[in-house]
Amino acid sequence: MEDRAKNLEILTNILHATCGVDPALVIESSRLIEDLNVDSLGMLEAVIEFEDAFGVTVDASLIPPKPKVSDLLDIIHR
Amino acid sequence: MEIYRRLEKLYLFHRQGEFRCLFVPGAEFSLIADDIDKARLKAFCSVAPEANLNSDLDGRDPSYWHILILSPDNRLLGGQRLRFSLNSGHWSSATSYLEYSYPGITSVLNEDQRPFVEVGRVFVTSYARGDHRILPLLLKLSSLVAQHYGYKSILGLMSYTYISSKNIPAILFLDILQQGIDASDLALMIPAPRHPSILKRLPSNLRPSKIPFVDLRACSLHQVVSLVNAEMGNAKYLSTEKSPFRIPPFLSVHSRLSHAVPIGLSEALGYNLIHEILMETDLCNDSKGATHPCTQSPLTDLPASLC
Numbered sequence: 267m268e269d270r271a272k273n274l275e276i277l278t279n280i281l282h283a284t285c286g287v288d289p290a291l292v293i294e295s296s297r298l299i300e301d302l303n304v305d306s307l308g309m310l311e312a313v314i315e316f317e318d319a320f321g322v323t324v325d326a327s328l329i330p331p332k333p334k335v336s337d338l339l340d341i342i343h344r
Numbered sequence: 345m346e347i348y349r350r351l352e353k354l355y356l357f358h359r360q361g362e363f364r365c366l367f368v369p370g371a372e373f374s375l376i377a378d379d380i381d382k383a384r385l386k387a388f389c390s391v392a393p394e395a396n397l398n399s400d401l402d403g404r405d406p407s408y409w410h411i412l413i414l415s416p417d418n419r420l421l422g423g424q425r426l427r428f429s430l431n432s433g434h435w436s437s438a439t440s441y442l443e444y445s446y447p448g449i450t451s452v453l454n455e456d457q458r459p460f461v462e463v464g465r466v467f468v469t470s471y472a473r474g475d476h477r478i479l480p481l482l483l484k485l486s487s488l489v490a491q492h493y494g495y496k497s498i499l500g501l502m503s504y505t506y507i508s509s510k511n512i513p514a515i516l517f518l519d520i521l522q523q524g525i526d527a528s529d530l531a532l533m534i535p536a537p538r539h540p541s542i543l544k545r546l547p548s549n550l551r552p553s554k555i556p557f558v559d560l561r562a563c564s565l566h567q568v569v570s571l572v573n574a575e576m577g578n579a580k581y582l583s584t585e586k587s588p589f590r591i592p593p594f595l596s597v598h599s600r601l602s603h604a605v606p607i608g609l610s611e612a613l614g615y616n617l618i619h620e621i622l623m624e625t626d627l628c629n630d631s632k633g634a635t636h637p638c639t640q641s642p643l644t645d646l647p648a649s650l651c
Contacts, residue, residue, distance in 0.1 A: 299474070306468075306476035307593040314566075314600045326480035326601060327360065 273320070273342055277335065280315045284308060294336040302335075309333075316341075345418040347375050352414065357645040358485065363421065363477075364414045365485055367646055370406040377401060379420055380410075380467075387467035388503070400465070407439035408464075409650070411485050413478060421472035422482050423465075428493060430459045431650035437538075442499060445610060445620065448535040453497075456533055460497040460624075461490040466598070483601050491627055492643050493650065498625040500604070502595055503618050513589035516555070517572045518619060521609050524560035524568075530607050534622075537610030541619065552578070560606050565591060565599040565621075568606075599623060 274294065281287040281298075285308040291301065298304040304312065313326050320342050330337055351366055358365040368376070384400035408425035415421050427440055429450050437444035442462045453460055463486045468478045490498050504518075522541060525531050556571055572589045590596070598604070608622030 306474050306479070307597060309476040310479065310597040310601070311593055314597065325484070327477045327484055329476065331475065331477065 270339060270343065273339055274335070276319050277316065277338060280312050280319060284311045284315055292335060294334070294339065296335045298333050298335065298338075300332070313338075348412075348414050348418040348420065351375070351412075352418070358488075358643055360481060361477075362416050363481065364416075365481070366410075366412045366414065367489065368410045368412060370408050370410070373405045373408075373410065376410075376412070376420075377405065380405075380423060383420065383423070383467045383469040384465055386470050402441060404439055404441055407435075408462075411482065411489065413472075413481060413485075415472070419471055420469050421475070422468040422478040424463055424467070424482050424486060425465050426486060426489065427462045428459075428495065428650050429454055429462070430495075431493070442501065442622075445501060445537050445539070446535050446608065446622070447538055449499075452533055452535060458497055458533075459495055460499045461486065461493075461495045463498055463500040466500075479597060480601050483598065487602070487625065487627060488641070488643050489646065492646050496627045498602070498604070498627065499607075500602075500623050500625075501620040502598060502623055503612065504591070504595060504621055505618055513572050513576055516552075516575055517568060517589065517591070518609065519555050520558055520568055520571060521560065521606050521621065523555055524558040524563070525607065525609055527557065528560060528607065530561065534608055537608065539611045541609050541611055562605075564603075564605060565596065569596075595621075 274292070278287075278289045278292040281292055281302065281304065282289050285302070285304045287302045287304065296302055298309060309329075310326055313324055313329070316322075316338065317324055322342060324341055348366075351368055351372065352364055355366040355368045355372075356364055357367045373380075381399055381401050385397060388397065388400055405425060408427045410423060410425050412423045413421045427435070429435070435443050435450045437447060440450070440462060441464055443450055466479075466482055468475075468482075472478045486498060490496075518541075552575055556575065558568060558571060560568075569589060569591055576589060599606075602623070602625045604623035604625040606621050607624045610620050610622070612618040612620050
């Protein structure tokens with residue numbers, strides 16, 4: 267659980283740096299498109315940074331169409 | 345939409361979730377030319393508005409295969425064109441844009457046992473612009489198709505808009521690429537581009553005493569960008585640049601998701617503000633391109649022959 271909180275913090279920083287998302291808005295249940303205003307290219311840029319930060323490789327074409335922050339965190343914790 | 349319904353019956357080769365993916369031969373291109381032209385125009389103008397194009401059909405499409413992605417209600421969501429260096433007969437500048445930019449490249453690389461798939465004109469339609477799944481799916485499909493037919497390399501030209509002589513980070517970025525390409529042993533194999541780069545140089549008072557050398561074959565565009573930012577951190581640049589240098593998102597995403605590395609650089613004909621970076625994705629067994637999870641699901645419904 268502690269790891270998940272730490273990973274959420276890292277993901278928040280990534281979304282802020284790549285998409286200009288306000289860190290205060292990022293919680294697990296946030297919807298990236300509807301709540302955080304992340305567009306499709308922004309999402310993919312965030313995924314790239316995400317891969318680097320967590321040392322994972324992601325098939326971006328399989329991320330759900332309207333993902334939540336928790337969907338991205340689940341990828342690391344699988 | 346009726347035409348896509350008809351094409352789907354003949355050329356469906358893959359399904360991913362709700363998307364249907366078609367592999368359409370060039371002989372059918374005239375049926376979809378108008379739709380694709382409009383989609384390409386919108387996509388290209390979004391990255392290079394100064395090009396001011398009226399059409400993005402170059403007359404070569406009948407010589408390519410086309411991957412199209414359709415929605416459940418038969419709307420076009422995205423596409424790209426492919427040609428196969430060993431399977432598609434005689435190639436010339438009239439039938440291949442890559443051959444036009446690098447005359448002789450097909451025979452040089454074929455003779456060097458480096459057959460390749462040329463990928464180009466990648467687009468996502470405005471209808472699907474908000475869907476982050478389409479571009480990665482297109483990149484994944486070109487890799488899977490190439491692997492299916494036994495190819496180990498994908499080449500493609502990616503546009504990069506060079507804004508002005510005052511854009512110091514962009515010039516530095518292109519200079520580093522050019523120097524790495526000039527020094528690469530691969531540069532000896534690839535014919536000179538038809539329109540060699542005439543990169544404008546940095547003003548002498550701002551020019552680094554030595555542009556950092558980068559081994560581009562072991563390097564991604566993102567690593568080159570990091571290098572540019574490190575250079576820009578030098579005191580003499582601090583007064584002019586306030587935010588980190590970034591390459592356009594489409595270029596960034598495309599290069600990274602394809603695991604492609606730069607191997608050539610030239611200026612696009614007619615658009616002297618647009619550079620084209622020749623990128624290669626290596627699909628050999630242990631390369632990043634071949635081992636990425638995006639390329640791990642073999643295709644089964646492709647035609648046996650590409651002729």
